[in-house]
Amino acid sequence: MDQCKNCGNHYSKLFSIEMFGQTHHFDCFECAITALAPRCGHCNTLIIGHGVEAGDLIYCCAHCSRVEGHMGLQDHSTSTFAPPDIR
Numbered sequence: 001m002d003q004c005k006n007c008g009n010h011y012s013k014l015f016s017i018e019m020f021g022q023t024h025h026f027d028c029f030e031c032a033i034t035a036l037a038p039r040c041g042h043c044n045t046l047i048i049g050h051g052v053e054a055g056d057l058i059y060c061c062a063h064c065s066r067v068e069g070h071m072g073l074q075d076h077s078t079s080t081f082a083p084p085d086i087r
C-alpha cells in the first residue's frame with residue numbers, strides 16, 4: 001500500500017492509522033483528518049479532539065449537543081476551582 005487513502009498520492013513516507021479494526025494509509029495529517037475525523041452532529045464541524053458524545057452521536061461542544069436535544073453535557077463544571085494540596 002503506497003497510496004494515500006484520501007488524495008491518492010503515491011508517496012514513500014505514508015503512515016498508517018488503525019481505527020475500529022481497519023488500517024488506513026495517508027501521506028499527511030490533513031488527509032487523515034479529512035478521511036477519518038467525525039463531524040459534529042449539529043454544525044458539521046470536523047472534530048479533531050475527542051468532542052463530546054451523547055450515546056452514539058458526537059458533537060464539537062455541549063452547545064451543539066443541547067441544540068439537538070441532549071441536555072446532559074456541559075462545557076463547564078459548576079464547581080469552583082480548588083488548587084491541589086501541595087503539603
Ligand SMILES: [Zn+2]
Pocket residue numbers: 004005006007008009026027028031
Ligand atoms: Zn493525501
Ligand SMILES: [Zn+2]
Pocket residue numbers: 040041042043044045059060061064
Ligand atoms: Zn458543533
